[in-house]
Amino acid sequence: MGTFIQQMFNGLTVGGIYALIALGYTMVYGVMRLINFAHGDLCILGAFVGLTFITSFGGGGHLGAAMVIFAFVAAVLVVAAAGVLLELAAYRPLRKADRLAAVVSALGASMLIENGIMLVWSPQVSVFPSGLLPTTTYHIAGASISFVQVMIIAVSFVLMAALYLFVNHTRFGTAIRAAAIDQDAARLMGINVNRVIASVFVIGPALGAVGGLFVGIYYREVYFTMGWTYGLYAFIAAILGGIGNIPGAMIGGILLGLFNAFAAGYLSSSWQDAITFALLIGILLVRPTGILGERVAEKV
Amino acid sequence: MLRKIGTSVAALLALAVPGAAAMAAPSPIKIGVQAPITGAYAVEGQGIEKAVKLLAEEQNSKGGLLGRQIEVKVCDDQGQAAQAAICARQLVNDGVVAVIGSYTSGAALAAEPIYARANVIQTSDGTSNKLLARGYKTWFGNAAPNSAEARFTADYMVNVRKFKRIAVVTDHSSFATGLADAVEANIKSDHGNVIDKAYINAGSQNFTPVLTQLKSLNPDAVYFSGYYSDGALIKAQMAQLGVKAVFVGGDANQNVDFGKIAGTAAAGAIIINVPGPEQLPYPAAKAFVAAYQAKYNQAPPSVFTLTNADGMRAVLQAIEKTNSVNPGKLEHYLHNMKQFDGLTGSFVWNAKGERVGSPFTAFEVQADGSYKIVYPAAG
Numbered sequence: 001m002g003t004f005i006q007q008m009f010n011g012l013t014v015g016g017i018y019a020l021i022a023l024g025y026t027m028v029y030g031v032m033r034l035i036n037f038a039h040g041d042l043c044i045l046g047a048f049v050g051l052t053f054i055t056s057f058g059g060g061g062h063l064g065a066a067m068v069i070f071a072f073v074a075a076v077l078v079v080a081a082a083g084v085l086l087e088l089a090a091y092r093p094l095r096k097a098d099r100l101a102a103v104v105s106a107l108g109a110s111m112l113i114e115n116g117i118m119l120v121w122s123p124q125v126s127v128f129p130s131g132l133l134p135t136t137t138y139h140i141a142g143a144s145i146s147f148v149q150v151m152i153i154a155v156s157f158v159l160m161a162a163l164y165l166f167v168n169h170t171r172f173g174t175a176i177r178a179a180a181i182d183q184d185a186a187r188l189m190g191i192n193v194n195r196v197i198a199s200v201f202v203i204g205p206a207l208g209a210v211g212g213l214f215v216g217i218y219y220r221e222v223y224f225t226m227g228w229t230y231g232l233y234a235f236i237a238a239i240l241g242g243i244g245n246i247p248g249a250m251i252g253g254i255l256l257g258l259f260n261a262f263a264a265g266y267l268s269s270s271w272q273d274a275i276t277f278a279l280l281i282g283i284l285l286v287r288p289t290g291i292l293g294e295r296v297a298e299k300v
Numbered sequence: 301m302l303r304k305i306g307t308s309v310a311a312l313l314a315l316a317v318p319g320a321a322a323m324a325a326p327s328p329i330k331i332g333v334q335a336p337i338t339g340a341y342a343v344e345g346q347g348i349e350k351a352v353k354l355l356a357e358e359q360n361s362k363g364g365l366l367g368r369q370i371e372v373k374v375c376d377d378q379g380q381a382a383q384a385a386i387c388a389r390q391l392v393n394d395g396v397v398a399v400i401g402s403y404t405s406g407a408a409l410a411a412e413p414i415y416a417r418a419n420v421i422q423t424s425d426g427t428s429n430k431l432l433a434r435g436y437k438t439w440f441g442n443a444a445p446n447s448a449e450a451r452f453t454a455d456y457m458v459n460v461r462k463f464k465r466i467a468v469v470t471d472h473s474s475f476a477t478g479l480a481d482a483v484e485a486n487i488k489s490d491h492g493n494v495i496d497k498a499y500i501n502a503g504s505q506n507f508t509p510v511l512t513q514l515k516s517l518n519p520d521a522v523y524f525s526g527y528y529s530d531g532a533l534i535k536a537q538m539a540q541l542g543v544k545a546v547f548v549g550g551d552a553n554q555n556v557d558f559g560k561i562a563g564t565a566a567a568g569a570i571i572i573n574v575p576g577p578e579q580l581p582y583p584a585a586k587a588f589v590a591a592y593q594a595k596y597n598q599a600p601p602s603v604f605t606l607t608n609a610d611g612m613r614a615v616l617q618a619i620e621k622t623n624s625v626n627p628g629k630l631e632h633y634l635h636n637m638k639q640f641d642g643l644t645g646s647f648v649w650n651a652k653g654e655r656v657g658s659p660f661t662a663f664e665v666q667a668d669g670s671y672k673i674v675y676p677a678a679g
Contacts, residue, residue: 130563
């Protein structure tokens with residue numbers, strides 16, 4: 001029983017991170033029908049910005065918790081700005097072009113950011129200082145849950161709930177949903193579609209930056225190719241939940257984390273990924289548009 | 301012509317080494333160095349040359365061997381097979397008793413049959429299995445074979461620490477799986493108990509699912525054969541999950557970042573590796589490194605400088621103990637030593653000329669991130 005609860009929390013922690021990153025893929029896809037392959041790299045950029053903030057303003061000690069909050073603010077601001085810049089430079093000029101051109105541009109942007117991180121920071125593993133946050137461990141029914149895990153799970157759920165409320169219960173959220181259904185019709189209704197797209201490139205990367213910085217704080221090591229690893233998992237989470245569907249990305253992320261934990265735990269660690277992805281294929285065979293997907297996925 | 305050069309070198313040496321001129325009457329015992337003095341491995345090659353010259357000088361200051369001075373002949377093989385063969389012929393013509401080097405297996409291999417035919421002892425850090433294939437009596441490998449790490453690791457875990465429930469963890473790389481398989485096989489041959497073999501995806505960071513499962517099996521040691529960035533996370537996540545087992549890591553876990561990534565959880569981790577020259581725990585090794593530092597104002601470039609120095613020391617010991625420079629007698633002595641106290645740990649040579657007894661040590665990571673050698677004990 002202790003092992004089961006432990007695996008559940010293991011899965012929820014990474015699942016929360018996957019979900020935060022997956023939201024960026026799904027929102028951009030929902031509005032633009034574009035897979036933003038540079039998204040994973042933007043998220044890890046957040047981790048590096050946070051790390052630089054923490055190390056240059058002296059983390060650790062009693063300043064720890066406050067420093068971490070400031071680091072999150074800095075990471076979110078920088079990555080959101082990078083997201084807007086990315087849209088302006090790499091995607092807006094291609095909006096009327098062939099869909100394949102935008103995909104190539106996205107892949108190029110991914111490499112640009114990844115290698116940029118390598119040049120600015122380091123090709124080696126960068127390490128977060130220890131003692132930033134309390135190291136309290138909670139013991140629940142034989143499972144050990146750390147403070148950081150609780151924080152990651154709680155913050156990701158709060159952020160996801162906030163995003164859900166924003167998109168479904170505010171005027172601007174309605175505009176985002178309208179633009180997702182039909183950009184031309186939305187424009188005719190007086191919605192500034194460019195602003196909607198820009199906002200999607202603010203919200204997605206901002207949430208991703210939080211996810212990326214969680215990775216850094218939880219595991220305490222970041223390296224420049226990590227964006228690809230996490231981006232791939234989050235992208236799969238978005239597909240699993242139904243790409244373009246916001247609650248779908250949340251559910252997809254959490255499920256992927258849980259699948260992975262239980263596959264490694266109860267089946268076989270050497271087949272962990274194979275089992276996880278076989279399950280995904282199974283789900284997509286039954287529901288080709290993902291768990292919550294309504295629209296039939298279009299080819300990119 | 302060759303003789304002329306030889307005598308002029310001897311004259312130069314006589315000038316360079318004070319007091320040597322007085323004892324120049326009996327002919328010197330010649331020891332060859334075949335090493336990459338230039339080229340990609342120049343640093344290592346020069347290290348071997350410097351180590352051998354240092355040992356020769358020390359011996360000569362004690363009055364040499366058998367009343368004769370030691371003279372060192374150096375040939376630069378550039379780390380290349382073709383040049384190595386030329387060096388071998390040149391050193392044989394120079395009349396050396398033994399040759400120290402070369403650094404690379406390839407260069408040692410090209411020279412090996414030439415030394416064997418001339419009955420000249422060859423001791424090199426080369427570890428290629430091809431060096432053993434022909435069964436030459438003149439070959440003495442001074443570095444441990446590639447399988448030594450697994451042997452040492454299993455011995456340490458099963459016989460020294462007496463772990464009863466060992467979990468082996470590896471990533472999917474050929475290096476780590478090869479090492480893990482070898483360690484597992486060696487544990488079994490030592491009648492140890494491997495309770496589980498688990499795999500992680502290198503770089504995936506999230507190892508808690510695998511470790512949670514291991515925890516339920518209640519291991520007393522977790523051996524990890526992969527790289528430090530994953531190993532440090534495994535150690536940290538073991539602490540987080542409350543896994544009490546001792547973490548034992550393979551050589552790729554040795555990196556300053558291991559301590560940084562694992563943070564406070566790093567303390568108590570055991571890492572198995574060949575120590576750097578400065579970390580060797582043996583008094584003779586400390587004295588050698590200090591003398592090397594004093595003479596050349598730099599540290600030996602790698603542990604292979606010291607394994608080659610061990611080759612030289614063994615040859616000198618053989619000459620002294622057999623009171624002879626007869627190749628057959630020296631080879632017989634070297635093949636039948638009960639124990640040789642090397643700078644890189646104690647070892648002997650088997651009939652194939654393979655080093656038995658590895659320079660590996662077990663380090664324990666301390667709370668401040670530094671390393672402390674816990675096995676074998678110094679002395």
